[in-house]
Amino acid sequence: MKHLVKVIALLLLTGSAFAQEKLPVILPYNYQNIRELYLDTSNHHTAFKPILHVDTSAMYTQEDTTRRSWIYRKLFQEHLLEFRNKEYNVFIDFLPDFQIGKSREGGRTNWLNTRGAIIQANIGSKFYFESSFYENQGKFPYYLDQYIRRNDIVPGQGGIKSYSEGKAFDFNYANALLSYTPNKYLNFTMGYGQNFIGDGYRSLILSDITFSYPYLKVTANLGSVQYTAMWAQFMDKHSKDFAQAYDDLGYYKKWGVFHFLDWNVSKKLTIGLFDAVIWPDADSSGRKRGFDWSYMNPIIFLRSAEFSEGSSDNALVGANAKFKLFPKVTLYGQLVLDEFKLKEVTSGKGWWANKQSWQLGFRAFDIFKVKNLDFQGEYNAVRPYTYSYKSTLINYEHYNQSLAHPLGANFQEGLGIVTYKYKRWYGRGELMYAMYGDDPNPETNYGHDISKPYTTRVNEYGNYIGQGVRTNLLYAQGTIAYVLNPKYNLRVETSLAARRLSNDISKSTDLIFSLGLRSTFRQFYYDF
Template sequence: MQIKNVVTVLLTICCCMAISVTYAQNPGDQYSLGFYNATGDSANFHSSLRDYSVRPAWNLPPLGDSTKKRSWWHRKLFQEHLLEYNNPDYDFYADFLPDFQLGHSSRNGTDWLNTRGVIVGGRLGQRFHFYSEFYENQGKFPGYVDEWGRKTQLVPGQGEWKSYNNGKAFDFAYSSAVLDYKAAKFLQLQLGYGKNFIGDGYRSMLLSDVAFNYPYFKVVATVGKIQYTTMWAQFIDRFYPKASYDNGYRKKWGVFNYLDWNVSKKLSIGLFETVIWQDSDSSGKRGFDMSYLNPIMFLRPVEFSVGSPDNALMGLNLKYVTGKHSNLYGQFILDEFKFKEITAGNGWWGNKFGGQLGFRANDIFHAQNLNFLTEGNFARPFTFSQRTTLNNYSHYGQPLTDPLGANFVEWVNVADYRYRRWFLRGEIQLAHYGLDSAGTNYGHDINKSYETRTLEYGNHIGQGVGTNLIYVTGTVSYLLNPKNNLRLEVGVTGRKESNDLMDRKELIFNIGLRASFRQLYYDF
């Protein structure tokens, strides 16, 4: 079937899903679209900077008669954190977070996940919040994730793995933490080891939460309609040879500036810039470059003034409110370009940019808790890549934007619905990208040096081995405890990746007892 026919068929299916409310949940994606505040007034709400300072919780009524005194076991299982202390001066909570899944893949047989997680968090006074999570995992994944993991030595968004069960499964662990302090009425300071996200969509072409956790320090200043964010972060490069055994993987640094302006009640404009630089170069240890300590925007002149080969990117985020619970949004990211090469229209490899256009709505068709999102994303070949991985736009081997990297175009549709404690969520993803054959570099893998490019001119999205991806998933969940998102879940996923050289199909079923609000992406 041709890709245009597939698009037509799946668009029809997607519309039918939206009408019949048969939504489900993407495996690993525990956030409802309803967490996004799509109000009709953007004047005093900055939606494009995702807040990780406090773990979310569902605001739902208790099971059964709320006036009846419940046993300790009932309250801890269905209503409260495992440990919970509330005081006007401080709060504290702690929870055990299981993620036990059992399923079957048509490509890889029985798959399973055994995760034991813990979280502690709380508040000291009215200004200081904190939380810390730790997860110990063993798992055997569906065929396409297993294949990707063995190729990269990673679990998507969760770091490295080591062999388990005689090499049949993965053993991995990871943690995250945030210290958040409201220094003043207009100033927020955040020190964390985790992820960040800038944008109003499901993906972000500026900075997404796809990759593994990393340390960062963030300053957020909000004055009325203006919100300004500066963040410094340290990333890991897993591909370049280690400087020494004692030092481990090579490091790189990043500074990010983001200015979000609510121009009116309808329109918001965000300006983004970042510079990535390597921790050490041919002259020796460079470390954190104090030239980038200044939190004011316009980093490109600073990058130029230090005479460095650092990687500078600029971007734009737009949102326009179309109704009380809906909006249009978009992004544009610029890596490199030459104006004369753009106007020449000859497909010069160095015209590196990407973008996004989407629409989302909450409470659609006047049905409370029925949410929908549709968006398109693209990136030209070689976008986000550099001479080496020491300063490309990636962390721990994964892109800091869309999981498809570059040289791709995709269309993602997500919908979810909640009725009391029942949750249904579905996703349809269509993508087209160009893979490399032996000895070629057509710009899809951002961890390849652009100096190994196959073409100087004539570059276009989908070049190389043109590949189509169809990804459809649906999940039904029943929420047990709104405090930690503990739920029973049943899901099914279908995936097809095809080109002239392969036709890989996979059907996946899974059931599980799951908790936490982690955002993990397996839709690639």
């Protein structure tokens, strides 16, 4: 990858950093920005997030010239530190996330102590940079506590260390992004963070539920078509023994290459096509493979390249689509094929390698003609063994979490989310029901846990969603917040969540209350 970095560096040096034309930039990922894009009469490319879009935010302009005290402005209007100039802007903020709460299961007192900081900067309209770091200690509700101990991670936030005599966890993580847009046709982004492909709350293609990872992304815009190629490096925490091959230089690595072609067919319809390949950095014997340069060509059919290599790399293909049914109602959907044989699919015999997933949903804005009252409904289904592979060295997973859906595979899910914004008040309600087939013991594999090799499958045929121990999961959450400073989403927030899980082996019910001072637009997924 060294040669590619040199090429990008050359482009950075030769490009004019102070052009005045409006160019695509990284759009900050938050509810209001996304909402505006869906309501715009134009059909924007909204699937690949962070979204590349002509900047319409207030980042490059000075707001509210009314004379206010320094304390008032910093608490309610401005970034902590602001350096504004015609040629550049720099913003620095302190990001607290302090929470205290109670959960009924186990009578636990839960808390979170996060101190974070972020710096955002632009030079002209071509360069954008941001970096953030978070130091955390926390004690979580019982179901999350058990998940964290079992997987050795806090969901989406990396590895853990024992804290407070083993009753809580210490963890930290960082994100970074450097974007360069030499002209209106191209963008180069190097980052350490997450990406998301889709128009839904969940993504079955590539989700942002995981821990940060390094990536390089090239995006091309030509008329109504946007094409993105991304290369990323992931970590396999399951295969700790293989780290010895690198003299304890870290966890075992694997690579991924992703292509996404997004076409605005009309002002109402957008169709996106996706393919990806995951390959190991080294084999199970420790033999180094490294980055495979045959996947470097950004315009390529990955399945053909993978086949021509004579390899058993993990290849997936998929599609994403959205359709603006009405000015304020958008339908969307996804389809992912991990393995596909038409004869086996049409036979209806439930062949184990019929590994597919699909999504259907909608977004409705200003429902009942109430401004800023929005609703989202979504259905997701994933067949058994989807995203799994022969080993975790090559499956669709990073840092012990799926790169797609937090429930893994062998499930179907329905959810509804309602949001409302009034001035600085914000409310959100979510109701989610999922049914999945769990394994009765660690040695059995019915296709729910994608970290288990599909070679340990129970049946060759007769595999259907919900097989194994049928488990019902109901999750509901309500949140009310008052936004103190919209620049970095500093808010006072209170939340109440109810979770009920039941199957023939066990049952659990929990009611979780929390109150806190929170900031940033980070998205964490605890609804599983």
